[in-house]
Amino acid sequence: MIVAGEASADLHGSNLVRAIKRLDPTIGFYGIGGKQMEEAGVKILIPASDMAVVGLTEVFFKLPRIAKANRTLKNLLKNSPPDLLVPIDYPGFNIHLAGHAKRYKVPVLYYISPQVWAWRTGRIKKIAKRVDRMAVILPFEERFYRERGVDVDYVGHPLLDSIPQHLDKDEMTRKMGLENAYPVLGLLPGSRNEEIGNHLPVMIKAVEILSSQYPRLRGLLPIAPTIPTELVESFLKQSSAEISISQSSIYHTLTACDLALVASGTATVETAILGVPMILVYRASTITFWVGKRVLKVPFLGLVNLVAGEQVIPELIQDDLTPDRLAHEALEILEGGQKRENMIEKLGMVKERLGRGGASERTAKIAIEMLNLC
CATH class of the missing domain: 3.40.50.2000 (Glycogen Phosphorylase B;)
Known part of the structure; x- marks a missing residue:
């Protein structure tokens, strides 16, 4: 199960899915995402456009859809659990979802850290309890999580893989x-x-x-x-x-x-x-x-x-x-x-x-490693 609630997460999620498939083409994917994840082979249960919000006022108007999505994924985690949950950023929803995964013994690889170092730092306690491994994309995040007892890998920024390097x-x-x-x-x-x-x-x-x-x-x-x-x-x-x-x-x-x-x-x-x-x-x-x-x-x-x-x-x-x-x-x-x-x-x-390229490949290897431990 992979969950990307925003446009940028849809891009990074699609690249991660392709990288995982290169390592093991038999793995299937479903969850929340957009057009790019769908093209990468993810079965989209809920479109990311239903989830994307900016500011408190838009959260209020989209709350019914977000609550419905939470119930849908919670039921799947309980009744038909995946081998791995990969939430991508989108902290308000995904940290909560990771709690459900923990309850139903589904391992969690959190890709692209919520900005807990910037605001609402108290969320780090929930992350430490609910997330098995973090794959972070900013250089200073690795030390931040490690000092707080979270199993973390710095994988580099995925945009370095998406952006052509020699445009004139x-x-x-x-x-x-x-x-x-x-x-x-x-x-x-x-x-x-x-x-x-x-x-x-x-x-x-x-x-x-x-x-x-x-x-x-x-x-x-x-x-x-x-x-x-x-x-x-x-x-x-x-x-x-x-x-x-x-x-x-x-x-x-x-x-x-x-x-x-x-x-x-x-x-x-x-x-x-x-x-x-x-x-x-x-x-x-x-x-x-x-x-x-x-x-x-x-x-x-x-x-x-x-x-x-x-x-x-x-x-x-x-x-x-x-x-x-x-x-x-x-x-x-x-x-x-x-x-x-x-x-x-x-x-x-x-x-x-921001590091070198290869963030999707490094994160894919972590995912395969976690799946092999299931």
């Missing part, structure tokens, strides 16, 4: 017909509907401001598979800015960009691996932000800055996220000079700290 900016620019454009801005407002509403209007207005300084500016907007195209188009139609929906992959799109405006999350790590200068943005409902501000125990919101141990990229959060402020930060980076060069250099350092 000039080539991508030519392929997209952007030879006469400068600057090219990537707009990545998020992978959930609520994030689009919170971030995209501010990004569009910032691009409008920047266009007065850069008449040849072009904006590219790759759409996450979880987002309806019509939703994005409804915002773009209200603006005269040169922003188009990118038909290329997110990695090809980012490679062509001089700067990216990126919602906090997995996309910031993808952008860092590609070495593209960026500005992190984040806005949530008032109550979500109020609660988060009081429970977060880390100096930065973005994983890029956390891995670096310093502020490498600007973070515009909540009330600081305004069109004027975003345009100002963008101008400082686009004007070149030492600030831009320093950012590119430190993004390279972040990529090195």
